[in-house]
Amino acid sequence: MAPVTPTQATTGLPEAxxxxDRREGPYGEVVLRQRGGPPADPGIDGSGAPAAPVVYEIIANGCFLMDTSDGRSERLLVDAALAALPAGRTRPSVLIGGLGVxxxxxxxxxxxxxxxxxVVEREEAVIDWHRTGPLSAVSAEALADPRTEILPADLVAHVRTETGQGTYDALCLDIDNGPDWTVTEDNNSLYSPAGLAACHDRLTPGGVLAVWSAQPSPAFEEALRNAGFNGVHTEEIPVVRGVPDVVHLARKGA
Incomplete structure (x- = not known):
């Protein structure tokens, strides 16, 4: 009999x-990984071990970005921006920076x-994973919505150079693990005085900037105030371990 490879069912430990998919793009390597699903080893007795819930992970240049295990803070990013908009504003527009999961x-x-x-997303691989890959389970209905437009572009460049229909009622940005933990060095400029000024310019009067972060950043809150935003505050989402995820919120003056 062939040796049996230990699995989560036999060891109690999660499978690797x-x-x-793995792609090399202009900004480095991006990887889509899966945890859970049918076990690689069906078990000695042939009855099969129960399938663990499927979780997909996006890794960029070896740095974990996000996965499909929860999503509360990503949803809060949108909910909080909508709630912070002036009462009575109808059919507001939103720019989502980063398609993610x-x-x-x-x-x-x-x-x-x-x-x-x-939605502005610079990684073609991520867009593909949603359009024709496993992440369509999350986004297929949203991608088919006539209100949705996917722009394959770099968010930093888009925010700084967009013309025409270049203002939005809300900017919901989630391209890094936070202002203090960027995926690539180029993203640092988004949180600089010039980058925040560009975000301010892209908003309509009374518009809202919402920025996701893996941890609170008092320095970023101060930078938002220095950039002319008001109503600056942070909303927290508790996580299983460590400091809470947060959404930094700020409003452009009316």
Missing amino acids: PRTI GFSLARAAGQPRWGRIV
Whole structure:
């Protein structure tokens, strides 16, 4: 009999994540991994071990970005921005920076109040994983929504150079692990005085900037105030271990 490979069912430990796709792009390597699902070893007795819940992970240049295990903070990013908009504003537009695993887009598309929904994503691989890959389970309905537009572009460049329909009622940004923990060095400029000024310019009067972060950043709150935003505050989402995820919120003057 062939030796049996230990699995989660036999060891009590989670199986190592399996790589579903790996791409080399202009900003480095991006990887889609899967945890859970049918076990690799069906068991000695042939009865089969129960399948663990499937979780997909996005890794960029070796840095964990996000996964599909929860999504509460990504949904809060959109909910908090909508709640902070001036009362009575109808069909507000929103720019979502970073498609990620799709929770923020799905949340926005599930809320009838939003009008135009624009998602800026620089990684073609991530867009592919949503359009034709396993992440379509999260985003297929949102991508089919006529309000949704996907722009394959770098968010930093887009915010600084967009013309025409270049203002939004809300900017919901989630391209890093936070202002103090960027995925690539180029992203640092988004949180600089010039980058925040560009975000301010892209908002309509009374518009809201919402920035996701893996940890609170008092320095970023101060930077938002220095950039001319008001109503600056932070909303927290508790996590299983460590400091809470947060959403930094700020409003442009009316």
